[in-house]
Amino acid sequence: MSIRIDRREFLKVGLLAASAHLASQHRWSFVPKPLPPTASSKRILIIGAGLAGLVAAYELTQAGHDVTILEAQLRPGGRVLTLREPFSDGLYAEAGAARIPDNHDLTLHYVKHFGLTLVPFYPDKLARVFVLRGKRIRIQPGTELDLSQVPFELTAEERRLGMSGLLQKYLGGALRAMGDPSVPDWPSGSAKAYDNISMPEFLRQQGASHGAIELLEYPYASAEDDPTSFLWTLRENWYEAQETTRYKISGGNDLLPKAFAAKLKEKIHYGSPVVRIEQDSNKVRAIAVQSGTHHTFEADRLICTVPFPALRRVEVQPPFSERKRKAIAELTYDPVTRVILQCRSRFWEKDGYNGFGISDLPQEIFHPTFDQPGTRGLLVSYLLTGVGKRVGAMDPDRRTEFVSREMEKVHPGLLNHLEGCVSKVWPADPWAGGAGAEHSPGQLTTFCVGIERAEGRVHFAGEHTSGYPYWMQGALQSGLRAAEEVNEPR
Ligand SMILES: Cc1cc2nc3c(=O)[nH]c(=O)nc-3n(C[C@H](O)[C@H](O)[C@H](O)COP(=O)(O)OP(=O)(O)OC[C@H]3O[C@@H](n4cnc5c(N)ncnc54)[C@H](O)[C@@H]3O)c2cc1C
Structure with missing residues (x-):
């Protein structure tokens, strides 16, 4: 173990x-089945080209509908974000979704469907390091944390x-x-x-x-x-508890949203933030700003995949139900900051470490380049909840100094090998507002019950509307569920 x-x-x-x-x-709640082909094609608007919007658009297009995606950013994928720049030697790391557990059947299905290759997320060699209350503990492969060594x-x-x-x-x-x-x-x-x-x-x-x-x-x-x-x-x-291992996509996890986007081509309108949604008994409209000008898109149905912190800025007319408004206003998101440090060499390997670990910040550390060519290495600091917020609020130079000093405690010698540092502060991303829906006490059994329910012609998808929040699997499940809803003849 x-x-x-x-x-x-x-x-x-x-x-x-x-x-x-x-x-x-x-x-498993979703065995992916193709949508039945439609007898009456509908015009469908989708807000957001993250995985939820992309899978809905892909399956609805296959079923014969006329789909348009409005995406605020200039790339697909949303919170699946592989950073290749500004790193040297072709190295890359994930700023968002990183791991694919082997029981995430839907994610695995689409990875296979698009001919992408899975590789292990964790190396099976060398030791991990835990720094608990300042004490460095080596965890050999195949062993459990020895509580006799834990300074608690x-x-x-x-x-x-x-x-x-x-x-x-x-x-x-x-x-x-x-x-x-x-x-x-x-x-x-x-x-x-x-x-x-x-x-x-x-x-x-x-x-x-x-x-x-x-x-x-x-x-x-x-x-x-x-x-x-x-x-x-x-x-x-x-x-x-039911997974046995975790994978990543060889070449970067963003190859998955890019594969969907390559099929959808011009159906996706990039640089098109939606600022208003309106509906009546016949139609639904999304008003997007394109090159500084407001454009109105009209459809029979709309699927909104916008994370709720970002949806708070979208005007809705007539307003959604009170419960939906409460969920949009209050649903908690994890304020993650990811800091990625480029090192001149993978010096930790000489000491028998594989780069992965946890430390007192608290932080979790990934080493995504253990299987990438070259001698340089990237270490990723994954800072969650309170510490993610605190470190995210620092100015970038202070953040680099703070995180690299902490990383020095985990991998001594880091400061001598550090070449540069990049961070992604998810709560500051205007199109996400946080890393993923992570419900506060009381939210799951109150206003989040039925969070996925449609409001008239507006349907909802996105990881936050699924039973698998904060995972690509949840985004995909929710996109398929919303696609089924709009595919039904009404
Ligand atoms: C730090 C971090 C770690 C994670 N770790 C993992 C992991 O290890 N494994 C895993 O499976 N998942 C992980 N996830 C979760 C996974 O990335 C998400 O659950 C999934 O990508 C969400 O997809 P989505 O389509 O619901 O939302 P998003 O990907 O956020 O897509 C929403 C889209 O809507 C767009 N948008 C927002 N507002 C507007 C607007 N007004 N108009 C037009 N477009 C708009 C956004 O630009 C975005 O492209 C992680 C996420 C983060 C951030």
Whole structure:
């Protein structure tokens, strides 16, 4: 058993055992089937050329509809963003979606459909490094974090249980009790109560020590500050407990949205931010600004894939229902900052490390160039929630200095090898407003119930409207669901 490094992975190891009985009952909610060809072609507008909009446009075009996508930016893909510039030697790294778990059937389906190649996300060689409270811990491949080395104040029993035992003790019961999140009426019954608290609160109720809470929150948040609904975290882990490995697309994950876009060609209007949506009983219209001029596009149906922070700036007439407006106004997004450091060499490999790790910031560290040619390397610092916001608010020079000094603690020698640094602050991106929908306590069971429901001729897609938020899989699921809705004869 190996412990990998993001929070999702961190928790997974122990939960795998706890939820093993669930795997056999599991049904993936979407087996991609082509839409039935339409007898009456509709004009369909789609706002956003991220994966949700692209898959909807692709499948609706195949079914015989007349589709137009309005995209604010000059590229497809939205939050699937592979950075190739300004790096040397053809190196690249992901600023957005990075990993594809092997149970994300829909993502895997389209990767295969477009003839793209998957490669492992994690190397199977060399050690990872965890820096916990300043202590560097080497994690050899195929081994679990040894709790005897962890400098947190754990009880004797917690230390004896080990990482897997700890997770099962404190989270296994809740995971079993929350039910199958892939069924339509989820969450029901007792699972709903988990939406009203955060994970640290739940762990405290279970009698976990402060040290255990801190450990289980790594590298996501602190024991005092996890802004996410515990139900959201449990659902993530329910799915993740059933994966066995993670991939990435060889050449960059943006090859997937680019493959869709290559098929849709001029159906996509780039540089076309929509500023207003209006509808009546016959038609729906989107008003987009193109080269400084307002243009009106009219259609029978509209699919809006705009992330809710960006949708807050779009005027809607007549206004959506009160519940939808509340969801648009309040849904929480993770304020991630990604910082990518280019190093003159992959010096960490000489010390037996593969570059991946976590550290006290807290941050998660990826090394996406372990399988790319050349001797230079890129290290990616993945800063989530509170720290993502804090580091994102720094001016770029200060941010580089801060993150590189932290990275020096993880990979000593970094400052001598650093050539340059690029960052992506997702909450500052006007077309996203955050990395992904990560519901705060109380949101999943209140105004987010039915978040995907159409409002008249306006249908909704995007990862935030799916049962798989903050994943490409969720974006694709939601795009197909919305495409099915508009394909139905009315
Ligand atoms: C830091 C980070 C890490 C992630 N990690 C992973 C991962 O490891 N694996 C994984 O599978 N997923 C991951 N994701 C999530 C994944 O990237 C998203 O869930 C998915 O790409 C969202 O697709 P979407 O179509 O719903 O939204 P988007 O990709 O955001 O697409 C929406 C589109 O709408 C456009 N738009 C916005 N406003 C307007 C407007 N007014 N008019 C016209 N166009 C507009 C935007 O420009 C954008 O192109 C990550 C995301 C981030 C940011």
